[in-house]
Amino acid sequence: MRRVLTTLLMTTIAMMLAIPAMAADTIKIGFNIPMTGDIPEVGEGSKNAAEMYLADINGAGGVEVGGKKYMLEFVYMDNESKAESAVTAALKLIEQEEVVAIIGPNSSKQAVPGGGTANDNRVPMISPWSTNPNTTLDRPWVFRAAFLDPFQGPVAANFAAKKYNAKTAAVLFDISNDYSVGLAEAFKAAWDAKGLGPVVAYESHGTKDQDFSAQLTTIIKANPDFIFVPDNYNQVALIIPQARDLGYKGPFMGGDAWGTPDLVKLCGEECYGQYFSTHYAAAGATGATKVFIDRYKAKYGAEPADYAALTWDSIGLLVEGIKNAGKVEKNPRKMRQAIRDGLAAIKSFDGITGSSKFDEQGDPIKCAVVVKVANDGSFQFEESVCPE
Amino acid sequence: MDFIFQNVLNALQWGSFYALIALGYTLVYGVLRLINFAHGDIFMVGAYISFFVAGFLLGPLAGLSPMMTFLLTVPLTMILTACVGVTLERIAYRPLRRKGAHRLYVVITALMCGLILEYSNLAVLGASRLKFPELVDKQIWNVGGVAITNLKVLVIVAAIAVFLFLQWVVTRTRVGMAMRAISYDKFAIPLMGIPMDNIIVITFILGSGFAGLAGLLFAMSYPVLEPFMGMLIGWKAFIAAVVGGIGDIKGAFVGGFLLGAIEVAVVTVFPSTYRDLFAFTILLLILWMKPTGLFGIPQSTKI
Numbered sequence: 001m002r003r004v005l006t007t008l009l010m011t012t013i014a015m016m017l018a019i020p021a022m023a024a025d026t027i028k029i030g031f032n033i034p035m036t037g038d039i040p041e042v043g044e045g046s047k048n049a050a051e052m053y054l055a056d057i058n059g060a061g062g063v064e065v066g067g068k069k070y071m072l073e074f075v076y077m078d079n080e081s082k083a084e085s086a087v088t089a090a091l092k093l094i095e096q097e098e099v100v101a102i103i104g105p106n107s108s109k110q111a112v113p114g115g116g117t118a119n120d121n122r123v124p125m126i127s128p129w130s131t132n133p134n135t136t137l138d139r140p141w142v143f144r145a146a147f148l149d150p151f152q153g154p155v156a157a158n159f160a161a162k163k164y165n166a167k168t169a170a171v172l173f174d175i176s177n178d179y180s181v182g183l184a185e186a187f188k189a190a191w192d193a194k195g196l197g198p199v200v201a202y203e204s205h206g207t208k209d210q211d212f213s214a215q216l217t218t219i220i221k222a223n224p225d226f227i228f229v230p231d232n233y234n235q236v237a238l239i240i241p242q243a244r245d246l247g248y249k250g251p252f253m254g255g256d257a258w259g260t261p262d263l264v265k266l267c268g269e270e271c272y273g274q275y276f277s278t279h280y281a282a283a284g285a286t287g288a289t290k291v292f293i294d295r296y297k298a299k300y301g302a303e304p305a306d307y308a309a310l311t312w313d314s315i316g317l318l319v320e321g322i323k324n325a326g327k328v329e330k331n332p333r334k335m336r337q338a339i340r341d342g343l344a345a346i347k348s349f350d351g352i353t354g355s356s357k358f359d360e361q362g363d364p365i366k367c368a369v370v371v372k373v374a375n376d377g378s379f380q381f382e383e384s385v386c387p388e
Numbered sequence: 389m390d391f392i393f394q395n396v397l398n399a400l401q402w403g404s405f406y407a408l409i410a411l412g413y414t415l416v417y418g419v420l421r422l423i424n425f426a427h428g429d430i431f432m433v434g435a436y437i438s439f440f441v442a443g444f445l446l447g448p449l450a451g452l453s454p455m456m457t458f459l460l461t462v463p464l465t466m467i468l469t470a471c472v473g474v475t476l477e478r479i480a481y482r483p484l485r486r487k488g489a490h491r492l493y494v495v496i497t498a499l500m501c502g503l504i505l506e507y508s509n510l511a512v513l514g515a516s517r518l519k520f521p522e523l524v525d526k527q528i529w530n531v532g533g534v535a536i537t538n539l540k541v542l543v544i545v546a547a548i549a550v551f552l553f554l555q556w557v558v559t560r561t562r563v564g565m566a567m568r569a570i571s572y573d574k575f576a577i578p579l580m581g582i583p584m585d586n587i588i589v590i591t592f593i594l595g596s597g598f599a600g601l602a603g604l605l606f607a608m609s610y611p612v613l614e615p616f617m618g619m620l621i622g623w624k625a626f627i628a629a630v631v632g633g634i635g636d637i638k639g640a641f642v643g644g645f646l647l648g649a650i651e652v653a654v655v656t657v658f659p660s661t662y663r664d665l666f667a668f669t670i671l672l673l674i675l676w677m678k679p680t681g682l683f684g685i686p687q688s689t690k691i
Contacts, residue, residue, distance in 0.1 A: 040515035175661055204660045208620050210610045213398035214655040221391050234517055237612055245528060246394070247535035266519045266612050 026071045027063065027322060027335075029315075030093030032104035032114055032125075037081025038207065039232055041262045042106050045308035046128065048300050050074055050103070053315045063319055066327045075099060079110050083178075086110030090117040090125075100335040101125065101321075103314050106307050107232075107257070108132035108179035115142040122333070124340040126318055128310035129279075131256065132182040136362050143343050143362040145314045145351070146279055149179075152255060153186025155277045155368045155385045156228060157194060160253045163275065166225035167197035172215055172239060173230050175204035183230035183255045200224050209235075216243050230255040237266035244270055251275075259306045264377040272375050279306040280353040281369045281381035289352040303378075306353070313351035320346055390533030395656050396649075401540045401609070403648020404547035408602035409625035410632065410640035411554055412595035418558075418635035419567050419591045420485075423495050426476060426502035428622010430596050433505055434469040434603025435613055436513075439520055441465055446521055458523040465604045466597040473596020474589055476501055482585070502622075509615040520611035543605050550598050551641040558637055563590055571635070631671045633684025642682060647671070 031050060035043040054074050062069040075097045077089040086105045093099045094117075102125040105114040111130035118125035119139040127135055127144045131152055136142045160166050169191050173184035188199050200222035203215040219227060220243070229239055229252055236258055243252075254276035263271060282293050282303045292312060296304040304312075322328075324342030329335040348357045349364070356364035367386040374380045409431055416424040441464045444450060445457040452460070480501050484494050527538045558564040566587045570577050578584050606621075607613060624647060632643025647667060654666040674682065 036510065036515035175659065205655075206660055206663070209660070210612075210617070210621075211398075211402050213401070214395060214652040215660065217391065217394045217398060218656060234612055234614075237519075238610055241611075245526070245535065245537045245540075247528065247530060262517065266517055268519065268522075 026073045027328065028073045028075060028097065028099045029318065030090075030097055030099035030102045031074060031076045032079050032086060032089045032093060032102055032110070033076060033106060034081040034110065035076070035078035037079075037085075038234060039081050039107060039260075041233075041260045041305075042129070042307050043078065043081075045260070045305050046104065046106060046311040047076055048296065049304065049308040049311040050076075050315060052296065052299060053312060057319070063322055065322055065325065068328070070328055079105055079114070081107070081110065083109055083113045086114035087117045090114045090123075091121075094118070094121050094123050098332045099123070100332055101318055101339050103128065103311065103318065106130065106311075107177075108135055108182060109177045111135045111144075112178045115139055118142055122340075123336050124318075124321070124343055126314040126343070128314040129256070129307045130179070132178050133363075134178065134182070138361075140344070140362070141340055143317065143358075145310045145317060145353070145356075145364065146256070147356075147366050147368055148363055149183045149186040149255075151387060152277050152368060153183060153188075154190035155370065156187055156253055156255065157190035158385070159275065159277065159370050159383070160226050160228070160251075161194060161196055164226050164251050164253075168200045168222075168224045169197075170201040170203070170219040170222060170224035170227045171199060171230070172201075172203050172205065172212065172219060172227060174207055174232070174235060176207045177232070179255075179257065180230050180232075184228070187228050187230065197225075205235075210238060212239050212242050213246060216246050216248065219243075220246055220248050224250070226251045226253055228253050230257070232257045233260045233263040234266060236263060236271065240267060240274070241270045256306060258373075259371065259379065261302055261305060264373065271373050272377070274373050275370055275382060276373075277368050277370050277385075278379075279368065280309055281371050281379060283379065284381045292352045309353050313349070313353050316351055317343065317346065317349055320349065393532075393534045395652055397534060397536060397540060399649040399652035400544050400645070401648075402652060403645035404543045405602055405606055405621065405644075406625045406628045406647050407547045407641050407644025408550060408598060408605070409622060410629035410644040411550060411637065412599045412602075413626050413629040414632070414634050414637060414640035415554065415558075415591055415595045417629070418637075419570050419588060420481075421491060421571075422481065423498065423626070423634075424595070425495065425498040425622075425626070426505060427595065427599060428618040428620075428625065429502040429505040430469060430473055430476070430618075431599040431603045431606070431622060432509070432615065432618030433472050434465060434596075434600030435520075435607040435617065436509065436518075436603075437468045437472075437600060438465040438604035438607055439518055439613055441468070442521055442523060454521075454523045454525065461523065461604060462601065465600045469600025469603065470593040470597040473592045473599070476596075477589065477592045482588075502619075506615050506619065513615070515615070518613040520607040520613060522611070523608060539609055543609060546601065546605055547641075547644075550601065551637065554594065554598075555637050557594065563587065567591060627668070627671060631674055631681055633681030636681070636683040636685075639681055639683035 033043040033046045058071050062071040077093050079086040079089040105111045106129040108130040111127040112134050115135045119141045125142045131146050131149045133148050171184050174180035191199050201219040252274045256278040258276040259278045321339050321343035324345050325338035354366050356366035367384050369384050370382045371379045372382045412427050442461045445452045480497050529536045566582050628643035628647040629640045632639030650667045654663045
């Protein structure tokens with residue numbers, strides 16, 4: 001009996017020792033993405049892009065760090081599109097899965113709290129899609145692949161002023177979503193700075209709201225030249241038809257959260273002809289971007305949305321950071337530190353969403369595009385806006 | 389002035405949904421003294437059922453016109469949703485009632501049933517939202533600066549019609565008399581030869597059927613469906629029913645419209661963050677002055 005127990009114990013100890021030894025040949029990366037909740041489409045697109053990247057890099061034998069090849073391992077964790085779940089998912093990835101870096105969360109609503117968790121636990125994190133400045137602000141461990149709202153707000157304001165010849169604007173935003181609030185504020189500041197006319201209505205709603213008629217009635221009474229709606233696609237699909245029902249005939253303008261195929265599926269013809277600013281336009285892409293789009297289409301049967309492309313770039317950034325680290329440590333803490341230093345050392349990066357330079361906050365400086373929802377439901381490239 | 393009328397109309401439409409759902413809460417509570425917390429999720433199931441019924445009727449197999457589809461979807465959705473409600477009563481509430489379980493356990497069961505409905509929907513259909521097809525050709529009328537759609541009128545008329553129908557059933561028919569009788573004394577009623585289980589089933593048919601109707605109308609008005617759409621509106625409708633005086637048909641109707649009106653009024657004047665704060669403070673004050681709700685009566689003589 002005793003011998004059996006001893007053998008069991010020995011085997012257990014041997015296995016416990018063997019797992020880290022085996023793990024040394026793979027680099028474990030966590031994904032904190034919304035597979036369910038308000039924006040499941042975003043999580044799915046991110047995961048699709050990640051799976052494609054993983055197949056590519058592991059098919060080529062892995063990432064070469066310091067002359068040796070290491071396989072990548074991706075762990076996907078659902079954050080249910082909720083701020084509090086993004087923190088739980090991040091902690092789970094850090095403590096249970098012992099990942100050396102995290103990609104995600106996508107939306108600022110989850111990326112701001114999720115980034116705090118990653119920074120406090122000293123784990124490098126890259127948010128692909130978050131545009132709110134607070135995600136990376138004073139957080140040396142947090143990076144991102146997308147441009148920022150203080151840049152996106154003026155892009156939307158300038159475009160609308162020119163395209164619609166607008167003098168007055170109205171804003172309807174989601175007050176419990178960091179992304180929406182940040183972009184609404186950036187837009188308002190940019191519009192006021194232009195001096196064309198005032199923001200005549202600045203109305204808010206909650207995340208779970210389905211009826212916007214009270215806010216829209218106030219907005220329509222103020223008679224704006226256009227309405228800026230920095231909301232998620234699912235809310236946009238309710239807001240635009242309701243505004244039409246209330247007799248509003250003018251145009252809308254949106255932010256990068258509009259850019260999912262589900263926008264047209266849920267909203268239908270009522271969203272045709274509207275414009276939004278985003279990270280890249282699939283139509284008319286060239287070079288590496290086109291290769292990515294074609295491969296993604298062939299594999300998943302749909303055009304990759306911006307968050308899929310940005311996830312691809314985030315993984316690219318992370319791999320660059322790992323290569324910069326120069327060595328793979330067995331201890332996840334040391335490895336995390338090495339990756340962070342490697343990421344911070346990146347000065348510029350050529351991705352499929354354009355090339356970017358990084359400032360001292362770890363934020364990329366890159367171009368935005370304005371896209372039109374065409375009459376066949378596709379997103380058409382309208383113009384590209386680059387920072388001065 | 390048209391601004392106020394427009395908001396009155398907005399409030400009437402939004403309140404109609406609260407009223408329709410609150411009627412279901414109050415009906416079941418009036419008869420069984422059971423807070424059927426799954427009711428909001430039966431409403432969600434109703435919306436999904438109407439989605440599939442309408443999708444089938446519009447699809448290549450049936451190929452009906454949108455108007456015809458709408459006319460058939462209404463009764464089919466109500467029947468199928470009523471079946472869901474009756475099934476729930478049969479497998480969850482009746483066994484507990486037979487065993488003489490305390491009301492608390494039945495309420496918790498109801499809460500669990502609601503969560504089961506939500507998450508089984510999530511498991512079966514996934515998290516992706518569904519777009520409800522347009523059944524009624526939308527028309528926007530402009531009456532003196534107030535924009536009215538035919539759909540809004542339909543919703544408000546439906547809520548009033550359902551209220552009048554239920555009021556008639558409860559106060560003027562034999563079934564209604566039996567319902568009120570069960571509410572008075574559920575031990576003496578079987579002795580009088582009234583089939584209690586049948587009456588309870590009828591109660592669930594009425595409550596769930598109209599939740600299905602509410603689901604259909606909601607899906608037509610707000611055509612984005614998701615598994616958790618019934619949770620918040622269900623809770624709020626329950627609160628509306630309590631404020632109106634739970635167990636009283638008139639109370640649920642008035643409570644629903646009251647909550648809708650307060651919500652719209654607060655959002656019109658203040659930022660939307662204050663909506664629930666103000667709405668529930670006002671409702672709390674009403675309950676503080678009238679603890680049994682606007683139309684409630686203290687003894688067990690409800691419905």
